[in-house]
Amino acid sequence: MADQREASVDQEKKNTKTVEKENNTQKTEEKNNSLTPEDDSNTTDNETQDDTNTEETHKSFRDLGVTEVLCEACDLLGWKKPTKIQIEAIPVALEGRDVIGLAETGSGKTGAFALPILQCLLASAQRLHSLILTPTRELAFQIAEQFDALGSSIGVKTAVVVGGIDMMSQALVLAKKPHVVIATPGRLIDHLENTKGFNLRALKYLVMDEADRILNMDFESEVDKILKVIPRDRRTFLFSATMTKKVQKLQRAALQDPVKCTVSSKYATVDKLQQYYIFIPSKYKDCYLVSILNELAGNSFMVFCGTCNNAQRVALLLRNLGITAIPLHGQMSQNKRLGALNKFKSKSRSVLLATDVASRGLDIPHVDCVINFDIPTHSKDYIHRVGRTARAGRSGKSITFVTQYDVELFQRIEALIGKKLPAFPTQEEEVMMLLERVSEAQRFARIEMKESSEKRKRPKADEDAADDGEQSSGVRKKIKGGSFRGRAKRGR
Numbered sequence: 226m227a228d229q230r231e232a233s234v235d236q237e238k239k240n241t242k243t244v245e246k247e248n249n250t251q252k253t254e255e256k257n258n259s260l261t262p263e264d265d266s267n268t269t270d271n272e273t274q275d276d277t278n279t280e281e282t283h284k285s286f287r288d289l290g291v292t293e294v295l296c297e298a299c300d301l302l303g304w305k306k307p308t309k310i311q312i313e314a315i316p317v318a319l320e321g322r323d324v325i326g327l328a329e330t331g332s333g334k335t336g337a338f339a340l341p342i343l344q345c346l347l348a349s350a351q352r353l354h355s356l357i358l359t360p361t362r363e364l365a366f367q368i369a370e371q372f373d374a375l376g377s378s379i380g381v382k383t384a385v386v387v388g389g390i391d392m393m394s395q396a397l398v399l400a401k402k403p404h405v406v407i408a409t410p411g412r413l414i415d416h417l418e419n420t421k422g423f424n425l426r427a428l429k430y431l432v433m434d435e436a437d438r439i440l441n442m443d444f445e446s447e448v449d450k451i452l453k454v455i456p457r458d459r460r461t462f463l464f465s466a467t468m469t470k471k472v473q474k475l476q477r478a479a480l481q482d483p484v485k486c487t488v489s490s491k492y493a494t495v496d497k498l499q500q501y502y503i504f505i506p507s508k509y510k511d512c513y514l515v516s517i518l519n520e521l522a523g524n525s526f527m528v529f530c531g532t533c534n535n536a537q538r539v540a541l542l543l544r545n546l547g548i549t550a551i552p553l554h555g556q557m558s559q560n561k562r563l564g565a566l567n568k569f570k571s572k573s574r575s576v577l578l579a580t581d582v583a584s585r586g587l588d589i590p591h592v593d594c595v596i597n598f599d600i601p602t603h604s605k606d607y608i609h610r611v612g613r614t615a616r617a618g619r620s621g622k623s624i625t626f627v628t629q630y631d632v633e634l635f636q637r638i639e640a641l642i643g644k645k646l647p648a649f650p651t652q653e654e655e656v657m658m659l660l661e662r663v664s665e666a667q668r669f670a671r672i673e674m675k676e677s678s679e680k681r682k683r684p685k686a687d688e689d690a691a692d693d694g695e696q697s698s699g700v701r702k703k704i705k706g707g708s709f710r711g712r713a714k715r716g717r
């Protein structure tokens with residue numbers, strides 16, 4: 226069966242040769258714009274290929290110049306020795322240079338920029354000293370937690386400034402003049418324009434985490450506005466697992482003589498990540514998902530969907546089958562988003578159905594498996610999505626659903642990561658045995674989606690009432706036989 230699917234993929238690959246050619250042209254163009262040593266003469270390079278410099282991995286935080294109190298903080302977090310990106314970036318940052326840090330997902334980039342900032346604060350404490358820009362709200366909270374954990378013994382105060390939360394309470398926190406502000410660009414602009422007494426005119430450090438995303442068009446006007454109201458004379462750090470290839474975009478960040486700290490080969494995924502694809506007809510995606518979740522039961526899954534609607538629908542569908550699933554997407558209120566994340570983090574839900582709002586930066590160590598239910602349309606998102614598992618030296622698995630419509634996108638992903646992925650083994654007959662129950666659950670999920678959309682239209686609807694579907698009508702009880710998982714296992 227797997228052979229058949231591989232043959233189909235091969236056939237599709239043949240059919241899309243022209244597209245491949247076009248992609249190659251596009252790739253060449255991108256390469257010409259890329260920030261490689263030959264096209265970036267203004268950057269000093271600090272490159273470490275994986276496993277080439279074993280001597281360096283014996284270095285300690287002290288060897289990098291990290292001060293005693295911060296070494297102790299690392300120790301308390303269980304960080305025995307610095308990671309490769311920390312070895313590359315921390316000494317350069319401590320020297321006062323601008324840094325472009327490119328290292329794989331889960332490799333400790335947050336520590337690589339947080340420690341030098343905290344050390345600078347320790348030397349000369351100053352309010353509103355550093356600004357960390359991140360693309361998503363959840364990531365902002367996570368970065369603040371890391372600053373708090375590393376900086377608690379030196380009394381560092383942080384503030385998270387993100388959308389979806391009351392402006393007034395954030396203004397009060399900003400009025401207390403924290404040392405480090407961690408913000409999403411839009412809400413920060415709101416405060417810069419409307420919160421009396423708040424400005425960043427004395428800022429010393431600007432960090433763009435997930436820098437390629439921050440420098441993307443979506444944030445263009447916000448970032449330009451922010452750059453206009455912070456001092457030119459500052460240090461700037463850009464960090465990500467994938468960096469923008471457009472030199473112009475990097476120039477917008479106004480770096481001064483930056484050092485590029487690159488760890489491992491470009492866009493490599495982590496070694497301990499087992500990556501698979503599964504070639505299936507689009508109409509059976511739900512069925513295959515249920516089958517895989519059932520087969521790998523006991524694991525924690527992040528399942529990525531292309532739209533908020535699909536994340537919501539699939540979460541409802543899975544719940545109707547007795548699987549503890551919860552959605553996380555941009556159409557949910559911020560309360561519900563954080564609630565969903567916490568339920569997943571605390572393992573009270575085993576499946577998180579997410580859009581790309583959760584693809585970057587989130588550090589949830591127990592994620593065992595990432596499923597790309599809808600293939601990412603931007604290949605770089607693939608790297609970030611699968612990077613939610615196999616973090617900090619752990620192992621993990623990813624399975625990407627490839628339908629008859631996705632072959633071209635899949636080929637681009639394989640080209641980007643420089644690997645041919647193996648097919649995930651499945652038994653089609655067994656999967657098809659689930660079809661009837663999955664179809665019933667799909668029907669109920671559609672009813673629940675309709676109900677919650679009507680609820681939202683009602684004038685006095687509580688905005689939180691239906692947006693994660695946990696309070697939906699409970700039609701799953703109507704599916705005969707109760708929990709799917711129990712029955713499925715008995716049937717195996």
Ligand SMILES: Nc1ncnc2c1ncn2[C@@H]1O[C@H](COP(=O)(O)OP(=O)(O)OP(=O)(O)O)[C@@H](O)[C@H]1O
Pocket residue numbers: 303304305306307308311328329330331332333334335336465466585586587588590612616617
């Ligand atoms: N020196 C270290 N030793 C052990 N663990 C570390 C070390 N530095 C960071 N970590 C841990 O590694 C995990 C991943 O770190 P972090 O979230 O900073 O990764 P990242 O490189 O920013 O990933 P992403 O590209 O996905 O944003 C975190 O749980 C962090 O606490």
